[in-house]
Amino acid sequence: MLRLEKAWEPIAAALAGESRAPLHGEMGVYQLADAADEVIFIGYAGGASRFGLRGEIAAFEERAPDAVSVRFEVTTGYLSRYQELLMLHVADHGVLPRCNPPATLGRLSPA
Amino acid sequence: MDLNLTEEQTLIVGMVRRFVREEILPLELGLDPDASELPAEEKDRLVALTREMGLYGLGIPPEYGGPEIDLVTQTLIAVEMSQHRAGLYAPCYGAFGGAGLAQLFEATEAQKERYLYPTLKGEKRGFFGLSEPSGGSDPARAIQTRAVREGDDWIINGGKLWISGADKADYGLVFARTDPDRGRNGVTCFIVDADTPGFHVRRIVHTLRAAHYATELSFEDMRVPSANILGKVNGGFAIANDRLTRQRIPYAAGCIGVAIKAQEMALDYVPQRETFGAPLSTRQGIQWMLVDNDIDIRQSLWITLEAASRADQKQPFRKEAAMAKLVATEAGGRVVDRCMQMFGGLGVAKELPFERWFREMRIRRIGEGPSEVQRHVIARELLGASFR
Numbered sequence: 001m002l003r004l005e006k007a008w009e010p011i012a013a014a015l016a017g018e019s020r021a022p023l024h025g026e027m028g029v030y031q032l033a034d035a036a037d038e039v040i041f042i043g044y045a046g047g048a049s050r051f052g053l054r055g056e057i058a059a060f061e062e063r064a065p066d067a068v069s070v071r072f073e074v075t076t077g078y079l080s081r082y083q084e085l086l087m088l089h090v091a092d093h094g095v096l097p098r099c100n101p102p103a104t105l106g107r108l109s110p111a
Numbered sequence: 112m113d114l115n116l117t118e119e120q121t122l123i124v125g126m127v128r129r130f131v132r133e134e135i136l137p138l139e140l141g142l143d144p145d146a147s148e149l150p151a152e153e154k155d156r157l158v159a160l161t162r163e164m165g166l167y168g169l170g171i172p173p174e175y176g177g178p179e180i181d182l183v184t185q186t187l188i189a190v191e192m193s194q195h196r197a198g199l200y201a202p203c204y205g206a207f208g209g210a211g212l213a214q215l216f217e218a219t220e221a222q223k224e225r226y227l228y229p230t231l232k233g234e235k236r237g238f239f240g241l242s243e244p245s246g247g248s249d250p251a252r253a254i255q256t257r258a259v260r261e262g263d264d265w266i267i268n269g270g271k272l273w274i275s276g277a278d279k280a281d282y283g284l285v286f287a288r289t290d291p292d293r294g295r296n297g298v299t300c301f302i303v304d305a306d307t308p309g310f311h312v313r314r315i316v317h318t319l320r321a322a323h324y325a326t327e328l329s330f331e332d333m334r335v336p337s338a339n340i341l342g343k344v345n346g347g348f349a350i351a352n353d354r355l356t357r358q359r360i361p362y363a364a365g366c367i368g369v370a371i372k373a374q375e376m377a378l379d380y381v382p383q384r385e386t387f388g389a390p391l392s393t394r395q396g397i398q399w400m401l402v403d404n405d406i407d408i409r410q411s412l413w414i415t416l417e418a419a420s421r422a423d424q425k426q427p428f429r430k431e432a433a434m435a436k437l438v439a440t441e442a443g444g445r446v447v448d449r450c451m452q453m454f455g456g457l458g459v460a461k462e463l464p465f466e467r468w469f470r471e472m473r474i475r476r477i478g479e480g481p482s483e484v485q486r487h488v489i490a491r492e493l494l495g496a497s498f499r
Contacts, residue, residue, distance in 0.1 A: 002314065047144035047461035079145050079322040084315050087278070106278025109311045111329070 002110060003088055008033055008069035015058055021072075025052035028074040029081045032060055032067035032099070039089060040064045041099040044082040064099040084108075114413075120184050126164055127191040134160065135195045135203055144461045145321040147201040157206035168208040168231070170361075172216060175231060182419040186364045190412070193368030194375075196464035199471045200323060202365060212237045212284055213357070214300070214350050218341055226282055226302055238283035240303075240328065241351055242273045251295030251348055256330065258287035258299060264334050265289075265301065267309075271328040278312045278326050280305050285330070286347050293345060300347035302339045309333035319470040355480060356429050359436035360422065362479050363415040366443030367408060369468050373450040374404045376463075381453055391453065400449040407442035414438050430492035437485035440475040447472050 011032075014023050030053060032041040041064035045056040053072050060067050075081050087108040089097055096103065116124065134157060138149065149157070161167045169185055171177025180188070192202035215227040215237075229235040246253035256269025267287050277283055282304050290297030303310060309331040316325040342350050378401065381391040391397045415438075418431035451458035451465045458465045476482050 048142075077317045077321045079143065079147075080315065080317050080320075080324040083324070084317075087315070104279070106315075106326075107312060108278060108315065109313065111311075111313055 004029070004031055004071060004073055004085060006071040008037055008071055011057065011060060011068060011070050014070050015054070023054040023057060025054055026074040027076055027078050028053050028072055029078055029085055030057055030070055030072035031085070032064045033069045034066050035068050037069070039097050040067060041097050042082065042085045042089065044078040046078050116187070120187060123184060124187050124191055127166070127188050130160065130164070131191060131194055131203065139196050144196065144467060147197055147322040149204045154204060154206065157203065158208070161207050166207055170209050170213065171231060175216065181423045182360065183416055183423055186360060186416060186419040189361045189364035190368040190371065193365040194372040196467060199365050199369050199468060199475070200320060212239060214284060214341060214354060221338065222302060222341065235281040236276060236279060238274055238277040238280040239354070240271045240274050240277065240283045240285040242271060244270065244272045251298070254286055254288050254298055256285070256287040258289050258301065263337050265337065267301065267330045267333040267335055269330050273316065273325045274328055275325055277305070277328055278315065284341060286351055290345055295348040296345050298347040299344050300341040300350045301335045302341055303333065303335055307333050307335065319474055356432050358479055359432040360415060360419050362475070363411065363435040363439035366439040366472065366475055367411050367415060369472065370404070370408050370411070370443045370446035373447050373465065373468060374401070374408060377401065377404070377450045377453050397453055400453060404446045404449055407446050411439040411442045430489050433485040433488040436479065437482050441482060444472045444476065
């Protein structure tokens with residue numbers, strides 16, 4: 001699956017362990033969305049992230065204060081998948097998610 | 112035959128070793144364990160240092176502004192440059208620069224103005240587009256991308272796979288079949304601008320290298336002028352083959368550097384780590400791993416330096432380069448594996464570099480021609496091409 005198309009989960013529920021796929025300390029990538037389900041931040045939990053995805057998503061207010069929901073993918077290839085998600089977002093929307101800092105990205109034109 | 116380093120080589124090796132230990136290793140502590148790039152300001156600072164050392168642009172011929180350093184010394188430098196976590200695929204995070212696509216040194220003056228000089232100045236990036244879904248080790252037969260002449264232009268259709276850096280490149284060398292009946296003599300190398308209509312980066316391909324990806328490209332009625340042919344029509348195979356042979360020496364050197372660093376870490380660790388009341392270093396099983404590592408490292412190093420020496424002396428070195436690539440990539444894998452074993456649980460944790468080296472070293476037995484192809488090249492040199 002090229003794009004991250006899982007269902008959105010409320011962040012609070014995900015952190016409280018009430019979500020369908022509870023957050024643990026794994027490495028991976030995630031997207032944060034606002035109340036309109038618009039992706040506003042794409043991030044990753046890498047080998048140096050304390051508490052992995054759970055730790056990164058718990059700190060969402062530092063990156064995207066108006067985020068209300070999350071979806072994530074567990075992967076050890078978090079850096080290349082992160083780049084891919086950013087490139088796909090730019091291919092689909094023409095810009096990066098509004099809470100992501102500027103990044104030097106490659107260009108992708110998925111068929 | 113003198114196997115000692117010259118005074119100049121000793122000085123250069125010492126300088127690069129200090130650079131890695133004083134500049135690169137401390138920086139890595141603050142990076143993601145899979146990082147392959149530095150923040151721009153850090154990279155600029157390091158490049159300024161390597162320029163000051165007179166070592167920026169290794170591999171660039173002196174007439175194009177590179178340092179005048181023979182291949183043996185460049186190999187010794189490459190061994191030093193790779194002795195850190197990212198060192199196998201991003202030695203010193205690119206602070207020493209490089210020749211980029213060396214084939215462009217053979218380009219026409221107009222091509223050099225447009226592609227080579229901006230690349231050497233860091234203003235443009237290129238990619239090398241050889242491998243296809245049908246294979247990469249046998250370009251003479253595997254290339255199915257077609258280029259058909261139309262007036263002064265060529266129309267290219269097809270695709271490439273496993274191509275590094277194409278998504279961020281300004282141009283690339285694309286190998287296409289221009290004569291379907293002539294095998295290796297029917298392939299041409301085109302310089303293709305990445306903004307050419309019909310050029311698409313379709314997807315990225317995730318691999319064991321977590322921070323780096325390959326790309327899949329497709330070309331749909333991509334129009335390229337004849338002026339962008341590198342070399343001669345149907346002369347692309349020689350261009351590809353020359354690159355593949357030369358690239359094997361630094362490719363081997365990187366594996367040796369990582370193996371040396373892994374062994375150094377193991378030699379520091381095993382006298383300190385105690386099990387069942389005695390240091391690991393007193394166990395024969397551990398001692399033999401260290402001995403086997405040392406033998407693997409030495410034989411890889413000498414075979415690689417011999418290949419470099421032959422290239423410096425303008426002697427044929429295809430067999431020796433294949434042997435260096437084969438021996439160093441396989442030995443590097445064994446050394447890293449043994450060191451992981453000695454470190455136990457720590458060996459597989461992301462806190463130490465072994466797990467990254469283990470993943471990346473595995474790719475080295477496949478990249479730039481797998482071990483089996485190197486053996487094929489060596490056998491052909493031993494027996495003569497007629498054995499096929």
